[in-house]
Amino acid sequence: MDNIVDLEKHFQDRIDAEQRIEPKEWMPDAYRKTLIRQISQHAHSEIIGMLPERNWLTRAPSLNRKAVLLAKIQDEGGHGLYLYSAAETLGVTREDLLDDLHSGKAKYSSIFNYPTLTWADMGAIGWLVDGAAIMNQVPLCRTSYGPYARAMVRVCKEESFHQRQGYEIMMALCEGSEEQKQMAQDALNRWWWPVLMMFGPKDDASANSEMSLKWKIKRFSNDELRQRFVDMSIPQIEYLGLTVPDSELKWNAERGHYDFGEVNWNEFWEVVKGNGPCNHQRLETRKKVYEEGEWVREAALAYADKQQVLRESSQHVA
Amino acid sequence: METAKNKTNQALFNVVLSLADSTLILSHRLSEWCGYGPVIEQDIAMSNIALDLIGEARNFYDYAAKLEGAGKTEDDYVYFRESKDYKNLLLCEQLNGDFAHTVVRQFFFDSWHIHFLDVLRNSPDETLAAIAGKSFMEVSYHIKWSSEWVIRLGDGTEKSKQKMETALEALWPFSGELMEATEDEKILIAAGILPNFEQLKTIWMEQIMSVLTRATLEVPTGKNTVQTGGKTGRHTEYLSYLLAEMQSVQRAYPGLKW
Numbered sequence: 001m002d003n004i005v006d007l008e009k010h011f012q013d014r015i016d017a018e019q020r021i022e023p024k025e026w027m028p029d030a031y032r033k034t035l036i037r038q039i040s041q042h043a044h045s046e047i048i049g050m051l052p053e054r055n056w057l058t059r060a061p062s063l064n065r066k067a068v069l070l071a072k073i074q075d076e077g078g079h080g081l082y083l084y085s086a087a088e089t090l091g092v093t094r095e096d097l098l099d100d101l102h103s104g105k106a107k108y109s110s111i112f113n114y115p116t117l118t119w120a121d122m123g124a125i126g127w128l129v130d131g132a133a134i135m136n137q138v139p140l141c142r143t144s145y146g147p148y149a150r151a152m153v154r155v156c157k158e159e160s161f162h163q164r165q166g167y168e169i170m171m172a173l174c175e176g177s178e179e180q181k182q183m184a185q186d187a188l189n190r191w192w193w194p195v196l197m198m199f200g201p202k203d204d205a206s207a208n209s210e211m212s213l214k215w216k217i218k219r220f221s222n223d224e225l226r227q228r229f230v231d232m233s234i235p236q237i238e239y240l241g242l243t244v245p246d247s248e249l250k251w252n253a254e255r256g257h258y259d260f261g262e263v264n265w266n267e268f269w270e271v272v273k274g275n276g277p278c279n280h281q282r283l284e285t286r287k288k289v290y291e292e293g294e295w296v297r298e299a300a301l302a303y304a305d306k307q308q309v310l311r312e313s314s315q316h317v318a
Numbered sequence: 319m320e321t322a323k324n325k326t327n328q329a330l331f332n333v334v335l336s337l338a339d340s341t342l343i344l345s346h347r348l349s350e351w352c353g354y355g356p357v358i359e360q361d362i363a364m365s366n367i368a369l370d371l372i373g374e375a376r377n378f379y380d381y382a383a384k385l386e387g388a389g390k391t392e393d394d395y396v397y398f399r400e401s402k403d404y405k406n407l408l409l410c411e412q413l414n415g416d417f418a419h420t421v422v423r424q425f426f427f428d429s430w431h432i433h434f435l436d437v438l439r440n441s442p443d444e445t446l447a448a449i450a451g452k453s454f455m456e457v458s459y460h461i462k463w464s465s466e467w468v469i470r471l472g473d474g475t476e477k478s479k480q481k482m483e484t485a486l487e488a489l490w491p492f493s494g495e496l497m498e499a500t501e502d503e504k505i506l507i508a509a510g511i512l513p514n515f516e517q518l519k520t521i522w523m524e525q526i527m528s529v530l531t532r533a534t535l536e537v538p539t540g541k542n543t544v545q546t547g548g549k550t551g552r553h554t555e556y557l558s559y560l561l562a563e564m565q566s567v568q569r570a571y572p573g574l575k576w
């Protein structure tokens with residue numbers, strides 16, 4: 001018992017001293033569980049997040065946009081890989097994590113449960129969704145668990161390109177015809193509030209926040225990050241000549257921040273519960289893809305096994 | 319003299335456009351896998367190949383635009399031509415089907431592509447030589463990828479072998495078009511601008527046989543030139559759907575910048 005108390009104290013001391021925790025070290029069970037939950041949720045979000053954008057990939061209106069969007073979506077797949085690998089250092093397998101995703105036990109970012117309805121959504125997603133992701137993720141490059149922090153460094157390097165390609169799509173639309181401007185405004189109207197939800201519930205309603213802050217898995221609270229994101233985005237929206245779909249938005253000189261309206265938390269929890277516009281569709285798609293790929297994965301394993309046997313028998317001969 | 323030169327130029331334009339179309343359409347098909355791959359690693363690998371091919375297509379379109387000299391852009395060719403104007407190989411427009419079909423389609427194509435580019439690198443046409451030089455390294459990765467998967471799936475499980483056999487049978491009739499010279503291609507072969515297709519045919523067949531043997535698969539026995547005509551604009555039913563989807567935004571709002 002004493003031993004556990006000592007271990008926990010030593011662990012927290014290391015965290016407080018900003019030292020990185022590595023896979024083989026002792027860590028509290030709850031820390032491990034929190035990390036597995038958060039990293040796998042993050043990995044799933046990268047993979048599910050490919051779906052809303054691939055919806056317009058084959059209709060991209062120029063070869064250049066098509067190539068850039070494909071590279072962007074491909075990056076997201078890569079992020080999923082880095083993150084599954086980071087989660088695996090905590091003693092789980094990718095297969096287990098995917099099973100949890102498919103059974104609905106594991107969550108992924110609710111933002112991907114919204115539909116992409118026009119080409120402008122490719123702009124709004126890259127600019128705002130990836131923008132919000134960056135806001136959430138940059139602090140994670142200093143998160144206390146080593147493999148997670150290192151995965152995030154790689155992820156963040158690529159995210160800024162994602163945001164730029166999104167903003168460039170929006171710029172092209174806003175410099176274009178009246179129809180294109182309307183398309184851009186419509187996308188902003190639909191994505192703005194769901195993007196603000198990406199930072200999670202308000203601090204006083206966030207179940208996992210406190211311990212995560214203590215363990216330095218998290219560095220800033222949900223509300224802090226949300227405010228930062230709003231402050232950063234408003235000038236960008238103004239530059240595009242678009243309007244923020246929030247009648248309460250105004251600059252507060254005293255606080256030095258924008259005041260903004262209340263997120264529809266009812267909608268937020270509904271989507272988390274599975275009642276968003278695309279929850280069913282996204283999960284069914286992933287399950288179908290996974291099932292259809294099963295024979296390929298089996299064949300690859302069978303082939304690898306045969307090769308292994310061949311190698312071993314040739315070693316015996318030698 | 320002048321007319322012979324014109325004829326060569328016209329042939330060159332047609333052939334360059336055909337190369338652009340084939341690489342574009344195959345890239346498009348591969349991009350349809352994006353997000354749907356059997357494992358993430360292969361999802362990424364197919365996007366990689368698609369990206370390489372779209373890059374190659376853009377180089378060819380660029381050259382085609384120069385040859386035509388009408389001030390067109392790559393997007394004019396891609397978004398505002400109909401099925402009958404497209405000159406891609408029929409093989410490239412065939413549906414993805416299951417992963418086995420995609421692998422076989424890619425393998426047939428890569429087995430031609432790598433050797434075609436290898437010779438084209440030394441073409442007296444400097445632009446073609448430069449494009450080929452640029453793509454050659456990328457395509458040597460593609461052929462490695464598709465060959466390895468042919469072997470893995472052929473020599474994997476009973477089920478994967480069966481799927482590969484089905485895919486080989488289905489796509490074999492389209493594979494001969496790769497090396498069947500059109501009138502335009504014949505002009506350029508005679509001028510030494512394009513590689514000798516007869517030689518390519520031999521090398522291609524050797525490649526196919528050696529990989530299929532390692533995969534414990536049989537080479538299909540039927541004629542492989544049953545389905546041809548893509549390079550002169552006669553396509554299968556699949557292409558117009560692909561184009562309708564690909565061109566939909568551009569065509570709904572013509573003349574805009576995106």
Ligand SMILES: [Fe+2]
Nearest residue numbers: 046075076079
């Ligand atoms: Fe990402």
Ligand SMILES: [Fe+2]
Nearest residue numbers: 076130159162
């Ligand atoms: Fe991203």
Ligand SMILES: [Fe+2]
Nearest residue numbers: 366367370456
């Ligand atoms: Fe590549």
